[in-house]
Amino acid sequence: xxRTLYKKLKIKLISITLVVSIGPLVLLGAAIYYxxxxxxxxxxxxxxxxxxxxxxxxxxxxxxxxxxxxAMIVETQSFEMLSKQQNLxxxxxxxxRRTEGLGLVDLGIIDQHGQQLAxxxxxxxxxxxxxxxxxxxxxxxxxxxxxxxxxxxxxxPHFIIAVKGESGSSNWILRATIDSEIFNRLVRSAQVxxxxxxxxxxxxxxxxxxxxxxxxxxxxxNINTQRFGEGTTxxxxxxxKGGTRFIGGSWLKxxxxxxxxxxxxxxxxxxxxxxxxxxxxIIVIGGVAILLAIVLISHTLFRHLxxxxxEIGELSAQMIQQDKxxxxxxxxxxxxxxxxxxxxxxxxxxxxxxxxxxxxxxQNSQNYMEFATSIEKIxxxxxxxxxxxxxxxxxxxxxxxxxxxxxxxxxxxxxIEMLNNHAxxxxxEIRKRYSDQLPVIASDESQLQQVFMxxxxxxxxxxxxxxxxxxxxxxxxxxxxxxxxxxxxxIPRSVQKRVFDPFYTTKPNGKGTGLGLSISYRIIEKMGGNxxxxxxxxxxxxxxxxxxxxxxxKK
Amino acid sequence: xxxxxxxxxxxxxxxxxxxxNRLKKRNLHAIGVASGEDAIQxxxxxxxxxxxxxxxxxxxxxxxxxxxxxxxxxxxxxxLLLTGHASVETSIxxxxxxxxDYLIKPVKFDDLLNKMAQAFQKKAAHDSKIRDAKIQELIxxxxxxxxxxxxxxxxx
Numbered sequence: 001x002x003r004t005l006y007k008k009l010k011i012k013l014i015s016i017t018l019v020v021s022i023g024p025l026v027l028l029g030a031a032i033y034y035x036x037x038x039x040x041x042x043x044x045x046x047x048x049x050x051x052x053x054x055x056x057x058x059x060x061x062x063x064x065x066x067x068x069x070x071a072m073i074v075e076t077q078s079f080e081m082l083s084k085q086q087n088l089x090x091x092x093x094x095x096x097r098r099t100e101g102l103g104l105v106d107l108g109i110i111d112q113h114g115q116q117l118a119x120x121x122x123x124x125x126x127x128x129x130x131x132x133x134x135x136x137x138x139x140x141x142x143x144x145x146x147x148x149x150x151x152x153x154x155x156x157p158h159f160i161i162a163v164k165g166e167s168g169s170s171n172w173i174l175r176a177t178i179d180s181e182i183f184n185r186l187v188r189s190a191q192v193x194x195x196x197x198x199x200x201x202x203x204x205x206x207x208x209x210x211x212x213x214x215x216x217x218x219x220x221x222n223i224n225t226q227r228f229g230e231g232t233t234x235x236x237x238x239x240x241k242g243g244t245r246f247i248g249g250s251w252l253k254x255x256x257x258x259x260x261x262x263x264x265x266x267x268x269x270x271x272x273x274x275x276x277x278x279x280x281x282i283i284v285i286g287g288v289a290i291l292l293a294i295v296l297i298s299h300t301l302f303r304h305l306x307x308x309x310x311e312i313g314e315l316s317a318q319m320i321q322q323d324k325x326x327x328x329x330x331x332x333x334x335x336x337x338x339x340x341x342x343x344x345x346x347x348x349x350x351x352x353x354x355x356x357x358x359x360x361x362x363q364n365s366q367n368y369m370e371f372a373t374s375i376e377k378i379x380x381x382x383x384x385x386x387x388x389x390x391x392x393x394x395x396x397x398x399x400x401x402x403x404x405x406x407x408x409x410x411x412x413x414x415x416i417e418m419l420n421n422h423a424x425x426x427x428x429e430i431r432k433r434y435s436d437q438l439p440v441i442a443s444d445e446s447q448l449q450q451v452f453m454x455x456x457x458x459x460x461x462x463x464x465x466x467x468x469x470x471x472x473x474x475x476x477x478x479x480x481x482x483x484x485x486x487x488x489x490x491i492p493r494s495v496q497k498r499v500f501d502p503f504y505t506t507k508p509n510g511k512g513t514g515l516g517l518s519i520s521y522r523i524i525e526k527m528g529g530n531x532x533x534x535x536x537x538x539x540x541x542x543x544x545x546x547x548x549x550x551x552x553x554k555k
Numbered sequence: 556x557x558x559x560x561x562x563x564x565x566x567x568x569x570x571x572x573x574x575x576n577r578l579k580k581r582n583l584h585a586i587g588v589a590s591g592e593d594a595i596q597x598x599x600x601x602x603x604x605x606x607x608x609x610x611x612x613x614x615x616x617x618x619x620x621x622x623x624x625x626x627x628x629x630x631x632x633x634x635l636l637l638t639g640h641a642s643v644e645t646s647i648x649x650x651x652x653x654x655x656d657y658l659i660k661p662v663k664f665d666d667l668l669n670k671m672a673q674a675f676q677k678k679a680a681h682d683s684k685i686r687d688a689k690i691q692e693l694i695x696x697x698x699x700x701x702x703x704x705x706x707x708x709x710x711x
Contacts, residue, residue, distance in 0.1 A: 340639035341567055344661035348573040351664050355580050386661050393659065 003306075010302050017294045022287050029283040036276040041246075044263060045234040048248035052261040053232050055190040055198065056250035062186060063253060066102065066161055067144055069095065070174050074165035079172045083109045083117040085126070092120035103182035105158065110173040112140075121177065123154055130175075139164050139173050146253055149180065149208045149218060156180070157217045159208075180217075184209045187259070195245075195264035200257050201225065208257055214240075223247065225258055239264070328502045332392040339389050343382055350378040391515050405552045406443040408473055408480055409434045415452040416471065419460065426465050430456070433472040438480060442552040443527060451520040455484045455543050458516065461507065462488035462541060478549050479529075485542035491535040499533060559675055560602065561585040564594040564621070565609040565637070574607070577664060591621035598628045605674045606634045607667075608654075610645060619648055626653045631681050633674040637662070 073082075073091065081087050092107045106121020114131025130136050139145040139162040149159045162175040187209045190198035200208040201221050210217045227235050228249035239245050244265030249258045354375045362368055416430050423430055459469045463486050472483040491499060498504045500521045505514035517531075524531050528548045535541040561583055565571040571587040578585035586601075588594050594606065606625055610618025622634055636649045636657035649657060655674045658667065676694070 337639040340660040341570070344639070345567060345569045345573070347661040348570055348577065348664070352573045352577050355577055382661055383663070390659060 006302055006306060010298055013301075014294055014298050017298070018291065021290050021294070025283055025287055025290070029280060032279045032283075033276065036279070040276070041236075041265075044246050044265070045248075048234050048246050048261050048263055049232055051190055051192070051198075052234075052248035052250040052259055055187070055261060056232065056252050056259045059186060059200075059252055059259060062183070063146060063161070066104070066176065066178060067146070067163065069099070069102070070161055070163040070176055071144065074163045074174050079109070079165060079167040079170075082174070083111070083172070085118045085120075088118040089120040101182060103179035105177040105179050108175045110136075110175055112171045117172075130173075135160070135162065136173075139175075140171060146256070148202050148206070148256070151218070159183075180209070188212075190259075190261050193263065197262045198260065200252065200259055202257055203255075221260075223249070223258075223260055225249070228258065236265075324501065332502070336389040336392045339385070343385055343389065347379060347382040347386075350375050350382065354379075391519070403442045403552070404445045405440050406445050406448060407440055408438055408448070408482060408547070409436075411445055411448050412452055412471055412473065412482070415449050415456060419453065419456050423460050423469070426460065426463070428460055428463050428465075428467050428469060430469045430471060433470060435474045438473055438475055439549060440552060441480065441547065442550045443547065444523075447523045447527075451523055451545065452482070452484070454516040454520045455545070458543075459484055459486035459488065459541070462486050464488070475549070480547040480549060482545040482547070483542055484545075485540060487540040490537040490539055491533070491541050492537050496533055496535060500531070558582055558584050559604045561671070562594060562597055562603045562606045563587045564589075564591065564606060566590060567609070574667075581668075591617055591624070594621060595624050595628065598625055598632070602629065603632050604678050605655075605671055606632055607637055607671075608634050609637045610649065611638075619645065619652060622649060622652050622654060631678065633678045635667075635670055635674055 073095075077091070082091070088107060088109060092104070095107075096102065096104055106119065106123060106125070108116050108120075108125065109118040110116050110130050114129045114133075114136055116125060116128045116130065119126045135145055135147050143164045145160075145162045147159045147162075149157045151157060157180050158177050159180070160175055160177050162173050165172050165174060187198055187200055190196075191212050197212040199211040199221075201223055202208055203225055205221050205223050205225055207215055207217050207219055207221055211221070215221055223237075228251075230251070232248065232250040234246055234248045237245050237247050245262050246265060247260060247262040249260055251257070252259055354372070357368075357371055357375065360368075412432070412434070416432070420430060456469065456471070463469070467487050469484065469486050472481075472485075474481050474483075495506070500517050501514075502518040503514040504518075521531050524545055524547070528550075530546040532544045532546065533541070534544065561578055563571050563574050563578070563585055565574075565587070566589045568589060571589065575585045575587040586597060586603075588597055594608070597603075598606075608618060608622060608625070610622075618636070618638075622636070625632060625634060630653075633655040634649075634653065636654045637660060638645070638657060639660045655677060656670055658670060
């Protein structure tokens with residue numbers, strides 16, 4: 001009952017203290033974490049944004065540069081001149097020689113019918129007709145055109161830049177193929193760190209350059225270009241492993257292409273991640289310390305509480321017992337007094353009758369002996385009643401012990417001697433197991449004898465016939481412990497609490513007053529000791545008398 | 556024979572009368588009264604050797620006050636307290652006031668006689684000049700003083 005109450009209280013206390021102390025800590029931790037994340041995110045976004053912007057600028061410049069060179073050729077050279085194969089080859093060589101890393105793979109001149117009139121480059125594309133190619137119209141309409149990457153006739157990823165020239169009423173096209181490798185290299189320079197990636201995709205999300213992870217050129221990426229705003233923007237996206245990637249997108253080439261620069265959320269930790277981790281570590285350690293302290297403190301607290309509660313319980317049980325005894329004592333006194341007076345009258349009247357009977361003349365009459373024995377019986381029963389009332393009074397009386405020099409073993413021997421006959425008749429053996437190390441103590445010998453007599457008598461009565469009573473003595477610290485145990489039927493648990501109550505008896509009517517144990521208890525209590533009962537039903541009973549070791553004063 | 560004189564004080568008339576009768580039957584001079592006042596009156600009129608005085612419930616100061624008064628009137632008289640209740644305090648108080656001893660009711664008549672014999676002895680010791688001869692007799696032959704009483708209560 002009480003234990004569960006304490007358990008509940010303990011849990012309540014611990015949880016309240018925990019909530020109150022760790023709650024703010026956790027909130028603080030969460031706030032710090034949130035702030036750090038926010039700053040971290042802002043920083044990483046910023047970095048990506050810058051990277052994407054500068055890289056896209058560079059790419060823009062790359063493309064514009066090549067477009068400008070082509071435009072300049074178209075503006076300065078005539079169609080007639082360029083459409084001669086020999087002239088074009090010459091120009092191609094000159095341009096490649098003069099400008100390093102231009103990445104120009106080939107050049108071609110196409111007339112307004114789509115017919116390639118001249119071609120300079122490693123492939124044999126002379127005479128092909130481009131009229132059906134989708135970019136052909138685009139060039140004719142817009143003047144310049146940069147294609148997506150495609151495989152084309154040559155089955156190698158590449159893209160072209162085409163510029164429209166006008167000579168009189170007829171239009172023609174200068175077409176150049178750009179080396180994918182040079183372009184790729186440029187894009188890859190934006191692939192930073194261990195997880196950084198950079199690549200170009202077209203509006204539909206197909207890779208225009210090969211990404212560092214997950215994909216190849218011309219395959220579809222998992223980037224949805226609709227999510228990105230104008231110019232340069234950064235978005236967050238979950239990757240296949242559940243982590244976050246920050247993805248920066250920057251439009252290129254008149255919003256046809258998008259440069260994508262991406263970075264895993266965790267990688268760019270640096271000093272900020274370290275600081276955040278330190279903060280979290282401190283909070284966790286603090287939390288654990290608080291938790292331990294709270295549990296420890298409440299544990300100690302409740303152990304103390306439980307102990308003092310138990311002591312109070314024991315004390316109040318003792319006080320209740322004492323109160324009970326005192327109240328019963330008072331009652332016993334009153335009853336004894338009220339009964340003693342009439343008993344005295346009965347006794348004296350009977351005595352008087354006996355006195356008178358001796359004088360009478362009818363001593364030889366038939367009923368004389370009947371009278372005499374009746375009177376004797378009356379006196380006998382008055383005497384029996386007197387014993388009861390006197391023991392009631394003895395119970396009520398204040399028993400201040402007299403101090404003799406007492407050897408417990410000797411007192412026990414004397415008591416056992418008195419009871420031995422009675423025990424032997426019932427075939428009960430009284431065994432002694434004394435310690436010979438017992439000190440002589442200052443105590444009241446006759447009262448002790450009364451107690452031992454009572455306890456051994458009870459043991460004899462409990463056994464009835466055939467059994468063993470064991471009387472032991474030993475010393476333990478400041479206590480002498482006298483044990484009187486029998487192998488009788490034992491005392492049921494329900495009765496054990498009541499055996500020291502006055503007037504409680506299990507003996508047949510008229511056999512016991514129910515005062516023996518209660519008086520014994522009071523006697524030993526007065527001496528500063530205690531009587532304990534250990535009994536198991538069916539296994540016997542042991543009464544343990546604890547006497548404080550009080551050494552006699554030196555005379 | 557010049558015998559001992561006993562005053563029995565008890566408001567339980569049945570008891571008091573019976574005791575007086577039984578004492579008389581043993582050739583003792585016994586008078587019974589039912590209250591403290593009567594007892595004091597009796598003591599003022601006549602000399603007694605022993606007073607058998609009933610004291611009431613705990614703190615029964617009537618009994619103790621009567622005892623004090625008795626001791627004032629006849630300092631040499633021996634008082635045996637009789638009570639239905641063994642209150643140590645009252646008994647100690649009684650002993651302090653000069654009572655010889657106390658007995659708890661119901662008391663065996665033999666025990667009462669023995670106690671009385673002891674009281675007489677003490678009284679006699681005090682009155683040695685007057686009662687010297689009687690003491691000698693008492694010590695040597697107590698049965699002569701108390702007549703026929705034996706343990707089994709039979710007459711001879």
